[in-house]
Amino acid sequence: MAEDLTNAITFYLSVDDIQRDDLGAIRHWNNLMIGFCESLIWLKGFTSDQVNSVEVKSIPDKKLYYEKGGKLFFKDSLLPERNLPSMLWSPIERGLPVKLPSLNHNYFGLEEKLKISLEPTLIEREAYAMIVPLNILESYLSTAPAIRLSNISWAIIRPNFAFLLGKPLLPLAAKVYWQHQDFIIPAGYELYPPLLSDDLSYILNAKGTNWIIWNEDSSYFVIRKNQLSALSLGSFRRSMKNINETAL
Amino acid sequence: MLVLKHNLFLDLLMSSEPSPYLKTITHLRVYEEIMLYGNFPAISEEDQAQVGTFLQCEYEDEQLDYPFEVPEFDEAAALWGARILYTAAQFLLYRQNSAQDLPNLFREFPGQITPGAILSADLSLRFLPDILIQLKVIDPEDALIEILENLLHDWHYSAISYSLNHEGLSFQNLEQSRCLMQLYLNRIVDKRNLKLAHHPFFAPRIGSDLGIYASQLWTDFIKPELPPYDWN
Structure with a gap:
């Protein structure tokens, strides 16, 4: 669906730092920016589709805001919740790097053979x-x-x-x-x-x-x-x- | 490979000075080229015998490729065919005889035309269409062209690659020998002679050879947009 440019609302999402792994499902959306502020992880740059998607909805204990006049409002709320925190934004791939497990030298499964x-x-x-x-x-x-x-x-x-x-x-x-x-x-x-x-x-x-x-x-x-x-x-x-x- | 099987004849060629006639015919059969040695050299009885033996060996070698029961080699027909081809090749190069002598030099085969005779004479006669094409390039009005075409009309197995007048061809020999019939059909398909393939005598036989694979093996044969040749 094409984006509605006249209704460009900036959404913000924050989760606690210990829930970093829960963001794995949306890491591949490369339009997102990530920032770290105290013990919170902040994401911004969602399209309206992404905000309503299953991937976002299935992140537990998240807080979803929209921004108006430098204030953050909870999604579907008219009361401002907090000020926009100032932080350094970076692309999500860089903020959430993928770690590969190191080579296991003690792996002894090499005798396993495939029968063709x-x-x-x-x-x-x-x-x-x-x-x-x-x-x-x-x-x-x-x-x-x-x-x-x-x-x-x-x-x-x-x-x-x-x-x-x-x-x-x-x-x-x-x-x-x-x-x-x-x-x-x-x-x-x-x-x-x-x-x-x-x-x-x-x-x-x-x-x-x-x-x-x-x-x-x-x-x-x-x-x-x-x-x-x-x-x-x-x-x-x-x-x-x-x-x-x-x-x- | 081709040269190896002629060991016997290479020995013959080496040992004594072979006659120009034998040299021309062996060269023709081995390399499929005409090589002439001198202007109308006389052909002796001995030459004839040597060429006869050579052609018989060639026939025995070729009959490995012949399906069904292979007809007997007919030495007289093979020699006659070689002689006709040799004389035609000479005439391609040298023209000292006058036009009146031509019918004498290209006399028809005195024996009976049997399937064996057709296959034996074909050893040399199959090269005659190429000579005819050369003759036509040099002079389309040449009297020799008509004489040779008349000869090929009786020996039309050798003329499948040539655009012969197909009226009144005799297919009696083909019906006698399944071997000759199959070889005839093979050559029509091999030379892609559509006119002959659509002849009412051959069309059903070639159709059954190609079977359901006609569209893969010979597309033109079944192409509907090609009108069949009008035989009437």
Whole structure:
């Protein structure tokens, strides 16, 4: 709500010095000024909204004044209560500094470990990769139109599976995965805790040169991105020929 | 990689002085460039045999990429295709023969055009459209252009990248061989030849190849604002 400039009333709030911690809830209002006078803490610069807000109302044992002609009146009162005290005003952040607890050298909780796992999720994402037995892939490739393979790159995973990456997926009965950064995660699962995925990605794959493929049992394996090659019938047959020759 | 698989032929090239014909054809297949050695050198029986063996190796290598059952290699067709291409390339550079000799030099394939023959001849003929384009740049009125276009009309698998007159094309061979059919469709999509893709013979087949992914794989094929080519 916009401020009513014609009705600019200056509000003052005073609390006892020992109640300093109760002002924590309004410390972030950086339009406030703070001053210290004897055993009282004074605040000024409230807007009319702030004066009526829950944060102010919930401060116990406060005294709320408005100022007129150098006198302070209790809010909603017509009788002057006291004179305006003279003091040095400073911004509230400076008057109420935040103290951080010092480092606890005796903290021995370092052995606690987070278990990273895959958890089923209801969030739906488009599948991006699949792992398929070589014989199923072979029978599809031998009749497939080349255009359907054009966006897909692949690698052989021992003993006899192929890893296919790219959209649109091939119409094969296979395990389907989706992609999150450089992680290839089984469809229907996501990393838990999800907040750690950036750190995990940095630890496992700092240079971003690998695909990290997760299994449902939270184990993973790594495929270098430059190990994948474009999928075609010729590529498949030549690879199989190579494998058979090295096996002999 | 490409060069390695030709070890056998590199040996052949090194051991004895190879004929210009063999050198041109191997260079064409390995580097996809035409390199001519001399003006119309004679082609001996031995050259023919060497080029035939070379093309057969090439065919065996390429058939790894062929889907379904691969048709048999047809050496006569492969040699005929290489010969046509070689002569066309010569004519691109040297013009000493008169126009009357042209039909003699570009005689039609004497054998039967089978799926195997089409794929074998395509090893060389696929480069013919590029030569045709060069010929058109030099002289659009050239009599050779019409002769070569007439040849390609029968061997239209090699001319998918070329804007051929598509009237009266014969698709009998395509229906005979699923391998050739699939290769033909693959090449139409690969060369993005919309005119041919919208031909009533191919449109439903390409549609079923693309499936529901046509919008991702080949947007132009299904674009409604493009009027289909009028075949009548």
